[in-house]
Amino acid sequence: MSQEQATVAEEEYLQIIFWLQEAGLPMTGANVARAMQVSAPTVHEMIGRLEADGYITRAANKAIVFTDSGREHAENIVRRHRLIERFLTDVFDIPWDQVHEEAEKLEHWMSPTVEERMLKAIGDADTCPHGHPIFTHKRLPGVPLADVEVGAKVRVLRFENEAEDLLHYLMDSGLTPGLEGTLARSDDEVVVIESGGREYTVTHSVAQTVSVEADPSPPPRAVLPEQLVLAKEHWGR
C-alpha cells in the first residue's frame, strides 16, 4: 500500500524516472542506473522499494510504469526542483550552471507555503533556467540540435541533461534557452550564429543533449540519444 511520505531516496528515483519519461527514453532499471550513475543492484533494490510502496509497477517486459500516486509524487518533486532552480537564478543571482545541485538538496524539504511564495517571487517565468517547464504539461516538443541541417533557423528550448559538468560546458559556450540563430555548421562541432553575428560552438555530442525548435525541422527521433544519460567522459570536448 502507498505510504504518505516518500523518502529522499525514493524522491530522487521518482524524479529520474519521470525525466526519462519526459525525454522519451525507455523507463527501465538500466536507464535509471546510467542516469544516476549507480550500480544495477542498487537500482534493483530501490525499484523494489518503490513498487512495494505503491509508486510504480513493472510491466511484463520489465519497463517501469507509474501508478497514479507515483506520477503525482514525481510531478510534485520535479515541479519543486525546477521552481527552486529558477528562484535561485532570478532572485538570488546564482549562475544557472550552479543551481541544479542546490535544488537537489532543497527540493525535499519545501513546504506548500514556501512553494507558493517562491512561485510568486519568480513572476512570469515558467521554466527552470535550463528550459524545463515548471508545470510539466507545458513541455514543448523539440529535436536534438545535433539533428538540424545547416542553414536551418533554430531556437534553443532546453538542456536535457543537467549533469553539473555539462552545464558548466554549456555556460562557457554561451548558449542559453531562448537563444535564436541559424545553424552554420554541423560535423564534429555544431555552430549556431545569432543574427548579430555572434557564434556559439558545442561538440556534436553535446548538441545531442540540446533540444531546439528548428525550421526546417528534422524528423523526431525514434530512439533518443544516449548522451542524455551519460556523464562527462562520454560527451567529450
Ligand SMILES: [Zn+2]
Ligand atoms: Zn536541475
Ligand SMILES: [Zn+2]
Ligand atoms: Zn533545470
